Each structure stands twice: as C-alpha cells, then as structure tokens.
Amino acid sequence: MHVPKKVRWIPAILILAMAGASCSAQAGDALSLAQAEQLVVQNNPALFAAGKRAEAMATVPSQAGSLPDPMLSLSALNLPVDSFSNTQETMTQMQLGLSQRIPFPGKLALQSEVADYQAEAALQDRREFRLLLLRNTRIHWWNMAYLGKALSIIRHNQELLRNLVRIAETKYKTGKGLQQDVLLAQLELSNLLERELDLTASSQREAAALNALLGRPADTPIQQPRQDSPALEGSEPDIAMLKQQARHQRPMLLGRDADMQLAGTRLASAERDHYPDFTLGAAYGFRQGSTATGLARPGLASVMLSMNLPLYSGSKQDMAVDQRAAERAKAEFSVRDAANQVDAEIDAAATDLRIAKNRVRLFEQGILPQARQTTASMQTGYQVNKVDFLNLVRAQLNEFNTDIQYWQQVSALHQAEARLAAAAGLEHLSREGMQHE
Known part of the structure; x- marks a missing residue:
C-alpha cells in the first residue's frame, strides 16, 4: 500500500514535539525552592x-514587676491668710515629702508572670507565622512549577497541532483528506490556545502571591529551575509520631499553652487583689522664725x-x-480545640500525601506508558489508513493531558509534604517522622 509522503512526516513531527516538551531551557537566575x-x-x-x-512584649515583664515610681511632694502648710507670712504662726512650714506605693506582697510577681506569658505567646505567634510562611511559599512555588510544566507541554502541543493542521489542509487540497479533519485540528488548536490563556493567568496570580510573600514587587518575573520526576521513598509518615512531635514543637499549641498559663496567673492575680496595697511616706517641714526664748523654730x-x-x-x-476563672476555662477549651485542629491537619495532609504518591506511581508505571503506547499505535495505524485523523488527534491530546495531570500530582505531592511538616511544627519532614512500609 502506498503511503503519501506527507503522512510519513507525522511520526517525525510527533517525536520532535515530544522531545521539545521535555527539554526547556532555564535562565541562570532561576528561583529555586531553597532560595x-x-x-x-x-x-x-x-x-x-x-x-x-x-x-516589644519581651520588655514588659521587667516593667510590670517593678514598683511604681515614688512621689515627691512640696507643700506650704498652715499659712495665715491675713498676711501669708511664714513666721507669724508656729505651725507654718514648707514641707518636703516622699511617698512610695507598695503593692501587697506577691502582686508584682504575678503581674510580671502575666507579662512573661504574654511575651511567650507573642514569641510563639511569631514562630507559627514563620512556619506558615514557609508552608505557603512552598505551596505557591510548587503551584508555579506545575503551571510552568503545563504551559510548556501545551505550547509544544500547539506546535504539533499546527503541523497537523498543515498536513490536513494539504491532504484536503489534494483530495486525499476530509475537510472535517482540517476543522477538527483547528478546533483543538483553538481549545489549546484558550487553555494556555487560563494557565497563564493562573501562573501570573501565583507569581504575584509568591512575590508578596518574598517581600518583592508583585510584577517581579519569576523563573524556576527544571523539575525532574520525584524520587518516591519507600516510607510513609508516622502519624502517631508526628502528632506527638506537634504537641512539643507546633508553635500554635505552645502559644495556646502559654495563653492557658496566662489565664491561670491572671486568676491568681485577681484573687490577690482582695488584699490592700500600701503607701508609705515621710515628710519634713521647714519652719521660719524663732521661739519665745529666741531659738530658731525646729x-x-x-x-x-x-x-x-x-x-x-x-x-x-x-x-x-x-x-x-471563665477566661481560664475558655483557654483550656482553646488548648483542646487547637490540639484537635492540629491532629486533623496532620491526618488530612498525610492522607493527601499518600494519595498523591500512589497517583504518581500509577502515572509513572501505568497511565503514562499506556498513553504513549496508544499514541504510537495510532500513528502506525494512521500511516496505513487503519486509524482516522480524529482518533490520532485524540490520542495525542490524551497523552499531553496525561503529562499535565502527572505534573499536577507531583505538585500536589510536594504541597502535601509542606502542609504535613507545618502541621507537625517542623520545617521539613525528617526520617524520624516517617515509618518504613
């Protein structure tokens, strides 16, 4: 059977397009995840x-535990209103006084302890915020990595379809093809162009969000290094160990513990307020004039x-x-609620991680090879006129869509790792938090 020369070009075109999809150059200033x-x-x-x-909160305990400033007073006492003379009356005096307010023993210590727990809660809030920043940075970075891969695949697929459109048009003009093949290829090309617009918009939104986290202008260009397929380790998260680690390392839980201690100390301080505070003072009055004996008035x-x-x-x-007392009870319930929330975050992230790993394995071991084999089979069948143009295009599009879905699962895998580490209060998942299958 004679195969038209232009039809013979299709396998070469497909191979070149697929090779181009796997070889994208990256700039030297690419932003790695570590950077x-x-x-x-x-x-x-x-x-x-x-x-x-x-x-700022760390400077409060010293202030709260210090005595109030002493009071210095200057008074004019017993001045006669008829002359305002300071020698006319024996009790007229210019008085200099000093007084100090002294809280009941234990009150200042409790106030300082309250400030200590407030400072500890502020420190844990800062640590929690840092942990969530790292988590969100990884999520946005891996979203961008997926979108970059998807855009690269789609653009190479567009080039392939443009070549197929030209081939279909040539066959139609020579009477060896159908007009519907031309229209089909043009339609699929238009669909890919629309999909490229959507992915580009998503990528720009992710870049703006990532730049905001990095403290840079939202329109700062971001380029990423080439991503390889992940090396799937033969281990799964040890959920019980991660939950135990979270009790001691998750800043949110440590902060809620500090809030509970703070509430207990405030309760003790309120009970201590039943006791009075004291003010101790001393004064000295200077008198002018002399006594009947001629001596200066003391x-x-x-x-x-x-x-x-x-x-x-x-x-x-x-x-x-x-x-x-009510605030302390509220703090105790908040600690329990926070612990339950952390456990739920760990369970959800671990489940997502396990599913993503299984999907990546399924794509690598089954779906991707099958999609490529299907495309190759369709190409061979099309060359000998046993497969129509529609099925060839569908097979090729299915292969490229499968590639995109694969990288979406790779991104989901790394995002689940980031969420799991943050939920457990860890910057990175360590081997201690994993158990062998």
Whole structure:
C-alpha cells in the first residue's frame, strides 16, 4: 500500500514535539525552592512586624514587676491668710515629702508572670507565622512549577497541532483528506490556545502571591529551575509520631499553652487583689522664725502609712475573680480545640500525601506508558489508513493531558509534604517522622 509522503512526516513531527516538551531551557537566575524559602524569611515584612511585636512584649515583664515610681511632694502648710507670712504662726512650714506605693506582697510577681506569658505567646505567634510562611511559599512555588510544566507541554502541543493542521489542509487540497479533519485540528488548536490563556493567568496570580510573600514587587518575573520526576521513598509518615512531635514543637499549641498559663496567673492575680496595697511616706517641714526664748523654730518630721480598703469586693474583686476563672476555662477549651485542629491537619495532609504518591506511581508505571503506547499505535495505524485523523488527534491530546495531570500530582505531592511538616511544627519532614512500609 502506498503511503503519501506527507503522512510519513507525522511520526517525525510527533517525536520532535515530544522531545521539545521535555527539554526547556532555564535562565541562570532561576528561583529555586531553597532560595524562595531563604528570601521569605529574610524579606517578609509581616514576619518582621511579628518579630518586633515579640521583642516589644519581651520588655514588659521587667516593667510590670517593678514598683511604681515614688512621689515627691512640696507643700506650704498652715499659712495665715491675713498676711501669708511664714513666721507669724508656729505651725507654718514648707514641707518636703516622699511617698512610695507598695503593692501587697506577691502582686508584682504575678503581674510580671502575666507579662512573661504574654511575651511567650507573642514569641510563639511569631514562630507559627514563620512556619506558615514557609508552608505557603512552598505551596505557591510548587503551584508555579506545575503551571510552568503545563504551559510548556501545551505550547509544544500547539506546535504539533499546527503541523497537523498543515498536513490536513494539504491532504484536503489534494483530495486525499476530509475537510472535517482540517476543522477538527483547528478546533483543538483553538481549545489549546484558550487553555494556555487560563494557565497563564493562573501562573501570573501565583507569581504575584509568591512575590508578596518574598517581600518583592508583585510584577517581579519569576523563573524556576527544571523539575525532574520525584524520587518516591519507600516510607510513609508516622502519624502517631508526628502528632506527638506537634504537641512539643507546633508553635500554635505552645502559644495556646502559654495563653492557658496566662489565664491561670491572671486568676491568681485577681484573687490577690482582695488584699490592700500600701503607701508609705515621710515628710519634713521647714519652719521660719524663732521661739519665745529666741531659738530658731525646729523642723517637723512626719511619717505616714495608708492603705486602700476593698470594701466593695462583692461587686468588684469577686466579679474580677469570676471573670478570670471563665477566661481560664475558655483557654483550656482553646488548648483542646487547637490540639484537635492540629491532629486533623496532620491526618488530612498525610492522607493527601499518600494519595498523591500512589497517583504518581500509577502515572509513572501505568497511565503514562499506556498513553504513549496508544499514541504510537495510532500513528502506525494512521500511516496505513487503519486509524482516522480524529482518533490520532485524540490520542495525542490524551497523552499531553496525561503529562499535565502527572505534573499536577507531583505538585500536589510536594504541597502535601509542606502542609504535613507545618502541621507537625517542623520545617521539613525528617526520617524520624516517617515509618518504613
């Protein structure tokens, strides 16, 4: 059977297009994932703000545990209003006084402890924010990696379809092909162009989000290094161990623990407010003039001790204790809720990771080889007129769509790893958090 010469070109065109899809050049300034992680820690302004807040809170305990500033007073006592003379009356004096408010023993220590727990909570909030920044950076980076692969595959597929359109047009003009083949190829090419627009828009949105995390202008171009297929390890996350690690390492849980301790200390401080505070003072009065014997009038010394009386404790201090007790109960429930939330995050991320790994294996061992074999078989059949143009195009499109789906699962795998590490309070999944199959 005679095979038209132009038809014989199709396998070569397909091979060249597939080879081009797997060989994309990358610029030397490509942003690797490690570089993105370093930049987000160094440049993210919100992380700096959280750090400064933690620094500010760390200065409060010393302030809260210090005595109030002493009070210095200067008074003119017992001045006669008829002359305002400081020598007319014996009790007229210019008084210099110093007083110090002294809280009931234990109050200052409790106030300092309250500030300590507030500072610890602020520090854990900063650590939690850093952990989530790294997680989100990895998610956006891998989304961009998938979209970049998808765009590369689609663009090479477009080139292939353009060649197929030319072949179909040539066959139609020579009377050896059908007009519907030309229209079909043109339609599929238009569909790919539309899909390219959607993926380009998604890639630009991901780039803007990633640049915002990195503290850079949203329109900063981002290029990524070439991605290879992942090396799937023969291990699965040890869920129980990761949950145990999260109890001791997840900043969110440590912060909620600090909040619970804070609430307990505030309750103790409210109970201590039933006791009075004291004010201790001393003064010295300078008198002018002389006594009847001609001697200078001596100065007068005064010592004072005062305290506040909690006479309205039923409507004030007792209510404050009830308030702080309710806040402590709320903090305890918040700790339990946070622990349950972390466990759910770990379970969900571990499930997504396991499914993504299984899908990647399925693509590598089954779907991808089968799609390529199907395309090759269709090409052979088309050359001998046993397969029509429609089935050839569909087979080729299915292969390229399969490639895109494969890289989508690779991206999902790495994103699940990022979410699992963050949920457990880890920067990276370690071997200690994995169990062998």
